[in-house]
Amino acid sequence: MAVYEVFRQEELHEPPAHAGSVEAPNDELAAQYAREVYSRRGEALRLWVVPRLAITQVEDPDFLNSPIERDYRMGQGYRITVAKRRQLRSTEGTAS
Amino acid sequence: MIDLSHIDDTDIRAEEFLQAVRDGQQVEADDWMPEEYRFRVSRFIEMHANSEIMGALPERDWILRAPTLQRKLAVTAKIQDEVGHAQLLYRLVEDLGKPREQIYADLIAGKSKFHNVFHYPTKSWGDVGIIAWLVDAAAVISQAALQRSSYAPYARTMRRICWEEAFHLKHGEDIVLTAMMGTQTQRELIQEALNRWWEPLMMFYGPPSPPEKDKDLDWHIKSKPNESLRQEFLTKYVPRIREIGLTIPDPELRFDEAAGRWLYSEIDWDKLVAISRGHGPASEQRLGFRRLTYDETAWVRSAINGGNELVA
Numbered sequence: 001m002a003v004y005e006v007f008r009q010e011e012l013h014e015p016p017a018h019a020g021s022v023e024a025p026n027d028e029l030a031a032q033y034a035r036e037v038y039s040r041r042g043e044a045l046r047l048w049v050v051p052r053l054a055i056t057q058v059e060d061p062d063f064l065n066s067p068i069e070r071d072y073r074m075g076q077g078y079r080i081t082v083a084k085r086r087q088l089r090s091t092e093g094t095a096s
Numbered sequence: 097m098i099d100l101s102h103i104d105d106t107d108i109r110a111e112e113f114l115q116a117v118r119d120g121q122q123v124e125a126d127d128w129m130p131e132e133y134r135f136r137v138s139r140f141i142e143m144h145a146n147s148e149i150m151g152a153l154p155e156r157d158w159i160l161r162a163p164t165l166q167r168k169l170a171v172t173a174k175i176q177d178e179v180g181h182a183q184l185l186y187r188l189v190e191d192l193g194k195p196r197e198q199i200y201a202d203l204i205a206g207k208s209k210f211h212n213v214f215h216y217p218t219k220s221w222g223d224v225g226i227i228a229w230l231v232d233a234a235a236v237i238s239q240a241a242l243q244r245s246s247y248a249p250y251a252r253t254m255r256r257i258c259w260e261e262a263f264h265l266k267h268g269e270d271i272v273l274t275a276m277m278g279t280q281t282q283r284e285l286i287q288e289a290l291n292r293w294w295e296p297l298m299m300f301y302g303p304p305s306p307p308e309k310d311k312d313l314d315w316h317i318k319s320k321p322n323e324s325l326r327q328e329f330l331t332k333y334v335p336r337i338r339e340i341g342l343t344i345p346d347p348e349l350r351f352d353e354a355a356g357r358w359l360y361s362e363i364d365w366d367k368l369v370a371i372s373r374g375h376g377p378a379s380e381q382r383l384g385f386r387r388l389t390y391d392e393t394a395w396v397r398s399a400i401n402g403g404n405e406l407v408a
Contacts, residue, residue, distance in 0.1 A: 001401065003191075020253065021187050023196070025401055037183050040176065040260075057126075061099070 004030040005055060006038050007048040016048050097124045097248075117246040117315050124248050125191045137247045137317050138192040145185035146203050146210040152178045153382050154218045154227065163221060170267045174228065177260050184253050191249070204387045206374045213296045215376025222289030225275060228268025230293065233333060234300045236261050238318075238325050246316035276340050283341070290337070291345045298346075298360065299368045301326045330358040 003023050007016035019038040024030035027049070034049045058064065071077030098116045103109045110130035123129060129137075152175045159175070162168035189199055202208040213231050218224065239258050245251040275282040304323035307314040313321055320328075330349075337344060348361040370376075374383065 003187075020184060020256075021191075022183070023187065023190065029400065033183075037180050040180055059097070 001025050002030075003052040004034065004049050005052050006034040007050070008038055008044045009046040009048075010043055012045065016046065021052065022049075097122070097127050100128055114315060120316070121246070122248040122251065123246055125188075132311075133315060133317075134192060136312055136315065137250070138189055138194060140312055140317050141185050141192070141247075141250055142189045142194070142199060143209050143211070145182050145189060145199070146208050147214060148178045148182035148185065149203075150210045150214040150382060150386070152182075153385060154214060154216075154378075155224065157218060158221065158224045161221070162224075167271070170263075171224065174264050174267060177264070181257050181260070184256065188249050188253060200390065204383055204390055206379075206383055209372050212299050212368055212371045212376065213293075214382065215371050215374070215379045216292075216296055217378040217381075219292070220285055220289060221271070222275065222285035222287075223293070225268050225271030225286060226289040226293050228264055229272050230268070230290075230297055230333060230337075231300070232261060232264040232268060234297060234329050236265060237328050237332070238301065238320075241320040241325065242318060244316070244319040250317075273340065276342070287342055290342055294345050295363075297329075298326070298363055299365075299371075301329070302368070303363075303365045327357055330360075334358070 001023050002025070003021050004027075005021050006019045008019040009016040022030055022033040022037055024033050030049045031047070034047050035044070038044065039047060098113055098121055100109045100112055103112060109128065113128070113130055113133065117123065117133070123133075123137075155171055155175050155178075159168060159171050162171055186196060186199060190196055199208070203210075213227070213234075218227065236258065239254055239261065242254045243251055243258065245254065272286055275286045301322040305313065305321065307321070310321070312318050331351075334344065334349070334351075346361050348359060350359055351357070352359050371379070374380070
C-alpha cells in the first residue's frame with residue numbers, strides 16, 4: 001500500500017490544485033479511489049495521482065528566500081518613478 | 097507551518113508551539129508537534145471519521161424503503177458522501193501515525209467514540225427527513241467552525257466536506273416540507289420523529305466547556321465553544337422548525353432577550369456520557385453490524401492487497 005497525492009484540475013486553463021491523498025496498492029486503484037473521493041460529482045476535468053514518494057518537498061526558508069532585499073525584481077521597487085515623472089513634468093512645463 | 101527548529105529544549109518548544117496555535121497559526125502534517133497536541137488532534141479527527149462511517153448506517157436502512165426513486169437516489173448519494181468523508185478523514189489520522197487497521201479495530205471493539213446521534217435507531221421515514229435536515233444542520237454549523245482549525249490538513253478537508261454537505265440539508269428539508277404539506281398522518285410522522293430527535297440534537301455539541309477546561313478549544317483544534325455552537329443552531333433553526341407547523345418538545349425553550357441567549361430544559365449530560373460510551377439504544381446493533389461486515393468483506397481487502405495483510 002502506498003500513499004498517493006491527488007491533484008485536481010477543475011477548469012480548462014487552471015493548474016491542477018492539491019486536493020488530498022488516498023492510499024492504494026497500485027496506480028490503477030489509486031486512480032479509482034481518487035475519482036471516488038475527490039471527484040464524486042464530476043468536478044475534475046483531469047486528475048494527477050502521484051505517489052507521495054515521487055514528490056520532493058522544498059521548504060528550507062534559507063534556501064527559498066534570499067538574505068538580501070531584491071526589490072529591483074519587483075514592480076513595487078520602482079515607485080520612485082512617480083516622483084521623478086512628476087518632477088520632470090513640472091520642469092518641462094515651465095520651459096517655453 | 098510552525099518552525100521551531102531553532103529551539104532544542106522540548107518543553108520550551110512545546111510552549112512556543114502552543115502559544116503559536118493560540119495566536120492563530122496553523123500546523124501542517126510534517127511539522128513537529130507536542131505529543132499531546134498530536135494525540136488530541138488525531139483523536140478528534142478519528143471521532144469525526146468514525147461518526148461519518150457509523151452515520152451511514154441509520155440511513156442505509158432506508159434506501160430500500162424510500163417512497164420515490166428520486167429519494168432513493170438522494171439517500172444513496174448522501175450515504176456515498178458520508179463514506180467518502182470518512183475516507184478523507186481516515187487519511188488524515190493515518191498521516192498522524194495511526195494505521196487504518198488499528199483505527200477500525202478500535203471502532204468495532206467499542207474503544208473509539210462516535211457522535212451521540214448515531215447511537216439511536218430510525219423508526220420511520222420521518223426520522224430520515226429530520227436527521228438529514230437537522231442533524232446535518234447541526235453538523236454543518238460545527239464543521240463550518242472547523243474550517244479554521246489549527247491543524248491545516250483538517251481545516252482544508254473541512255472546506256470540501258462543507259461544500260459536499262450542502263445538498264444533504266436541502267434534501268432533508270425537502271423531505272420534511274413535503275410531508276408537512278401532505279396528509280395529517282404524514283405531518284404526525286414528522287412531529288413524532290422530531291419529538292424523539294430533539295434531545296439528541298440538544299446534546300450534540302456536548303456540555304458547555306470554557307477554554308481552560310477544553311484543550312481542543314484552547315489549542316484551536318476546534319475554534320468555537322460548544323455552547324456557542326448550540327446557540328447558533330437554535331437561533332437559525334427554531335424559527336424554521338416552528339414556522340412550518342412543528343412543535344419543539346421542550347416547553348422551557350425560549351429566547352431570553354435580556355441574556356441574549358436561548359434558554360432550555362436542563363440537559364442530562366451523564367446520559368450523553370453513557371451514550372458516547374456505547375450505551376445508546378442502537379449502539380450495540382450498529383457496532384455488531386460493522387463487525388459482521390468487516391468479517392464478510394475480508395476477502396475483498398485480501399484481493400485488493402494481493403493476498404497480503406488486511407486493511408480496512
